[in-house]
Amino acid sequence: MCLAVPGKVVAIDDSADPLTGLIDFGGVQKQACLEYVPEVRVGEYVIVHVGFALQRLDEESALASLKLFEELGLLEEEFGDAWEQAAKEAGTA
C-alpha cells in the first residue's frame, strides 16, 4: 500500500483552503495539500501520498538511523545495543 515519497516544501500558499504548498521531489515539482502538517515550514521535508503531506520528516532521526547502520558490527560488541544507544541520543526511542 501507499506509495509515499519525500519532498521538500518550497512554497506555502497560506490563502489556499485547504492549505496547499509546492513540493519539490528532486527536480519534480507538484502541489500538495498541507492541511495535515499545518506547522510545516518552507525548506522542511514532508512525506506525500496521493497529493497529501502526511508527516514531516525528522532529519535527526534519519541521521541517527544512518549513523547506526554505519556503526553496525563495530559498536555492537562494545556498547551492547547500538540502536537503542543511537535512538536515546536522538531522543526518538
Place this chain on the structure above:
Amino acid sequence: MKYIDEFNDPELARRLLDEIRATATRPWALMEVCGGQTHSIIRHGIDQLLPEQVELIHGPGCPVCVTPLEVIDKALEIASRPGVIFCSFGDMLRVPGTGRDLFRVKGEGGDVRVVYSPLDALELARRHPDREVVFFAIGFETTAPANAMAVHQARRLGLSNFSLLVSHVRVPPAVEAIMTAPACRVQGFLAAGHVCSVMGTAEYPELAERFGVPMVVTGFEPLDILEGIRRAVRQLERGEHRVENAYPRAVREEGNPAAVRMIEEVFEVTDRSWRGIGRIPASGWRLRDAFRAYDAEHRFDVTGIRTEEPAECRSGEVLQGLIKPTECAAFGTTCTPRTPLGATMVSSEGACAAYYLYRRMNAPTPPAGRATQEGVAPVA
C-alpha cells in the same frame, strides 16, 4: 533525492545483511504487511540477499488487490451509468471484476478517469455541476485522510454531485485475522510505515503482546526494510515481542493527530471483505451517517450487487503463508497474471504473480517469498 539516496546505499545494505546473517541462528518467517514494501523487496532483489533462515511472507497490504470482487462489480455498474464521471487511482483500473474491468467500461462509452489525488475528483465535480462525479475510495489508513478530506470539502463547498464508492481497509484487524488463522506461520511483522505515519503505533503493543510477535514499524527504502528485518530477527532470537519503530524519520508514536481526526469525523469502523481472504470484522471504514449523502452505493442503489469470490482461488491461504502458490490447482491454469482470480495474482508483487514470473525462468520453484533460481545466481 534526500531521504531516498542515503537509504539505498549498497555498502550500508551489506552491513545490515551481515548483521542479519550473524543474528539469525534459526529459521524465522516474517510478514511484510504492506504491498509497497513487497514492491521494494522484489524491485531490489532483497529477498534473495537474505540468509536462508529468514523467510519473507508477502502480506495482504495492497489495497488494489484486496478490494473485493463485489465492490469492483459495483464500481463497474456505477461507471457504466450515463452522466457519471468515474474517477479512480490508476492501479485500480487494471483489476478485473466479473467479466470485465474499468477499461472495458470506458471502451463501452463510460467516462472513466484516472486521478492522482481525490481532490482532483472533487475539482472535476466542481467543474462539471451537470455530471455525477464518483471517486473510487480505496486504500489503507494512509489514503483515508486524503479521501476523508475530499468528502469534508465536498460538504463544505456544497457539491452535491460528488460521492465516494468506499472500500477502505484497516491493517490491525488484518494482522489479527492472520494470526488467529489455524496453522499460521508468521512469527513477526514488518508493520507498514506510512500507515503508522498517520495512525501512530498505539494499536500495535496489544497485538504484539497477545500473539507474541515482534512488530517492527518499517519504511520502504532498501535500508529501511533491512533494518526492519534486522530488528524483527533480533527480537525473535532473544525471545522478545515488542513494538519497535525502525522508521522514526516518518513515524511518531502519536501518528498524525490532525489526519486521524479527519478520518474519524468522516468514517466509522465497519466489517469488510478482503479479496481472497473473506470477511474480517471491523477491518474497514465506511462513511458516517452524517456523510451518507456522499455514499455512491446508496446514491446509485448498487447495495444489492452480490458477487461471490471464485471458489477455486486459495489466495487467502497463500497470503497467510499456509500454502505455496503452486499448491493451488488454479495456479497457472485458470489463474494467471492476465486472468487473475485472487489478490495474490492481481498485482505484480503478489506472491502468486511473482511465482508465475519466476517459474518462466525454468527455475526450481522458489520457497515462499524467496525468488532465487538457477542461472541467475544471486550476487552475495
Place this chain on the structure above:
Amino acid sequence: MPEQLAEVVDPANWTCPAPLRDQGVVVMGHGGGGALSAELMEQVFTPAYGNATLAGLADSAVLELGGARLAFSTDSYVVRPLFFPGGSLGDLAVNGTVNDLAMSGARPAYLSAAFVLEEGVELTVVERIARAMGAAAETAGVTIATGDTKVVESGHGDGVYVTTAGVGLVPDGVDIRPQRARPGDAVIVSGPIGLHGVAIMSVREGLEFGVEVASDTAPLADLVASMLAVTSDIHVLRDPTRGGLAASLNEIARASGTGVRLQERAVPVPDAVANACGFLGIDPLYVANEGRLVAFVPRSAADEVLAAMRDHPQGAGATLIGECVADHPGMVVAATGLGGTRVVDLPLGEQLPRIC
C-alpha cells in the same frame, strides 16, 4: 480549491496495463507496445497477411527489390499534447520512422506523410506540425516525397494524426535483426533513458508536474552509420519507444531465444527521470524514448563501437548496460543496485501511476 490541484489524468492518454484477455474488443493496451501489442500482431495481423517478411517483427522490414536491399517501415503517430517540451507530433512522425529504418542498419531516404485531421482544428496547428516535420526531415537527411490528407468530423478524431512510411537502403553485409542476438553480445544503450516519456507525462492534462526535462526525440540514422563504420557485424538495434527499454530487451530476448542480463546501476537514468518515476510509482525501464537506441554487438567490437557512439552527438551518453546470456532464454533479468536480481518482464502496456 486551487486550480493547481486539478490533477486529473485523461485515461485516453494511458494505455491499459492489464485488461482482460479474450474480451473481444480493442483496448488501449493493444497500442501500448507491450504484450498486448505483440499478441495483436501474432494472433491477428501475421496470420491474416501470411508472409515471412512480416513474421520478422522487426522495426522495419528488409526487402530485396530490383537488386537493392530496401528497409521499409510505417508508423502512425498519436500523441497528446501535440506539442511538448523538446518537440511535437511532427518531430516524432519523422524521427520515429527514420529510426525504425535505421534499426535495420538502413540509410533512410524517402518518407511519406499522411494526415488525418479533425474538423475544427486550427490551421496554424497543422502548419506548426508540418513545419516541424520539414525541419526534422532536413536534419535527418530524408525527403518527404508523397503525402495525403483526410478530414474526419469533429469528435471523430483527436486533432491531428500523422502516419509516415519510409524507405532506405541497407548497406551490403549488414544484417541487423532481433533474431541475431547471441550469448556474449554486449548490450549498449546510446544515452540517458526516460526523457521523452517523462516530458510527455509532465504536460499531460491533469497530471502536470514541473520538471526540467525535454523529449529526446532525434534521428538516429547517422549514429547508426558511424557504428557500422566500426563493424558491419552489429547484431541487433532497437529504438526503445513505447514500453521503454524493458519492452525492447524482452522482444530481443524472445526473438533470439537468448537471455539478457542487465546491470541496473549502469543504466543511465537522469535524476529528474528517476524522481518523476519515483513519485508516480513507475519504473524508468518502461518509460518511452524517442531518440535512443539499444545495440547488441559482439563483445570483441564493443569498446570500439562505444567509442564511436560517444564521438557522435546522438550517442554522447552511450553506456554498456549488460550482456546477452545463454541462461533464462527469452527473459530479461536485472542485477539490482544492492546485488540482488529481479525479472524485468515485458510490460502489458504502458505503466499507470500507482498508489501502492
